[in-house]
Amino acid sequence: MAAQSIIGLDIGFHSIKAVELGRVNNNTQLISLGSIAMPEQAILGDNPNDEKIVVDTIGKLFHDMKVKSNIVNTSLPESSVYTRVIEVPRLTDKELAASIHWEAEQYIPLPIDQVNLDYAVLGNGKTGNTMQVLLVAAPLAIIERYTRILSRADLVVSSIETDAISILRVIPQTLPEKANILLINIGARSTDICIVRQRVLTFVRTVPSGGDSFTRAIAEELGFALPQAEEYKRAYGLDNTKLEGKIAASIAPVFSIILEEIKKILVYFREHNPEDKITTSLLFGGSAKLPGLMSYIASETGIDTILGNPFENIYVDPKIKAQVESNFSTFAIATGLALKEFVP
Ligand SMILES: Nc1ncnc2c1ncn2[C@@H]1O[C@H](COP(=O)(O)OP(=O)(O)OP(=O)(O)O)[C@@H](O)[C@H]1O
Ligand SMILES: [Mg+2]
Known part of the structure; x- marks a missing residue:
């Protein structure tokens, strides 16, 4: 018999992501999962109609997912x-x-x-x-806005935390307890860079750039419409062996803003912790799937870089495993939020 399930809800600028987890026979199990595009960047607006758009979009997503619960844990973006x-x-x-x-x-x-x-x-x-x-x-105004949206969507809010705190719960247990880790969450509009020392969050910075800047750069450089630029981005990314390296060459200067920040943070860490070493970079967020990104970050920083899998310790029905795994970096925050119920 499944215990009451709970939904982790990650309201992003580009899309809303939700992961519903339950406890079955002492295992944490994926009950449902889904994402939906955020219309008209409504989460950023502050008129009541924008709130209605977000309420309706969450309603549609939960309907499509056939969620079993109405209890949610959600998070505020680090940028706020x-x-x-x-x-x-x-x-x-x-x-x-x-x-x-x-x-x-x-x-x-x-x-x-x-x-x-x-x-x-x-x-x-x-x-x-x-x-x-x-x-x-x-800011209280943002907490009030999120609480209002979720109550208008007929949801019960169990907790509101921040993206960086929720992502800590999906650090792979295969990494040593004592490891120092760089977490990079690359979304559509912003990138969060965090340092975790021995599983404790010790540094967070948000850079106001992400996947949408990469798409815009391709569109501007190569004269493509945005949807076409988005397709090229997802197909070739930073792989400079494809299309004469033109896509990679358009993204690299924009990505360098994020990369420079990562390097500055690493220098700061090394100066303040000369005895310690960051052993792993974990990438999360929709833009973590950018082709060639992992090896690019690894070669620029000299740090082993891997894509974080938030479902490592969660039972996923084999029928949907492939679908879940091709997308897992996107669901990291939503999974971390739902896991709050099941791990300390
Ligand atoms: N396969 C892919 N390759 C490259 N980029 C991708 C891929 N799939 C999605 N993206 C990009 O990921 C971004 C969306 O990621 P995500 O869902 O994490 O953003 P978000 O949480 O809505 O945004 P933010 O965190 O900035 O509010 C978009 O810019 C999208 O273009
Ligand atoms: Mg996000």
């Missing part, structure tokens, strides 16, 4: 929240709770009474009398 590791004086839990708002005020460019603040102590700071704290500040 502030995730920082800050250094504070060594304090007791009680002292930290009393002073965190004041500490946060120095790092968050919004009035502190307009954000929801979450934090976790990571460990000792750089000097003997400080400690490091992970701070996540989410």
Whole structure:
């Protein structure tokens, strides 16, 4: 008998992704999964009609997926929240709770009474009398907007977190506990770059560029319409042996904005952690499927780079396994969100 299932819902700029998981005979099982294009970039707009578009689109997706549950975990895009590791004086839990708002005020460019603040102590700071704290500040207006959309879609919200936190749950268990990992989530409009030290999130940066910039660059460089440029992007990507390398040559300068940021973050990490080494880059997001991207990142950074499979420890019906696996990087956040129910 299946326990109550739960849906992880990732509302992106390009598409909405959902993964429903349940527990069957002590195994976490995929119950349903699906994605749907986000019409008219509605998640970005702030008029009530945009909200209705998102509500209706979620409704259509869940109808097509034949979901069994109405309980969702969702996340806010990293581009709309502030995730920082800050250094504070060594304090007791009680002292930290009393002073965190004041500490946060120095790092968050919004009035502190307009954000929801979450934090976790990571460990000792750089000097003997400080400690490091992970701070996540989410604007209340955005939380309210997401809550309103989900309630209008007749859903029960079990939790709202951030993309970077949810993706931690899909780090392959085959990687050693102590590994230092670079997580790169490349979506349509933005790319999140995170460092995870021994399974703890210690750094997050969002670059406002992603797959849609690659498509635009191909269209502009080669004079294609956007749908055609999108097809070429998906077919040839950064593979410079195809079409005389023209597609790769159009994408590379745009991708270099992301790559430069990755390299800067690696330099920062090495300077601050001379004893430690980042051993693996894990790629997630729809644009992680770009042909040639993995080997490009690996050769530019010198770090072993793999496509993250969020379904590693989830039972997937063999009938849909092939369909799920050809798309798994896209569903990483939605899977991480649903997994919240089943893993600590
Ligand atoms: N096979 C593929 N090869 C290359 N790019 C692809 C492929 N499939 C999808 N994409 C790109 O992935 C992007 C969508 O990815 P994803 O669904 O992760 O974005 P999103 O979550 O909606 O966007 P964001 O995170 O920026 O809000 C689009 O730019 C799309 O062109
Ligand atoms: Mg996304």
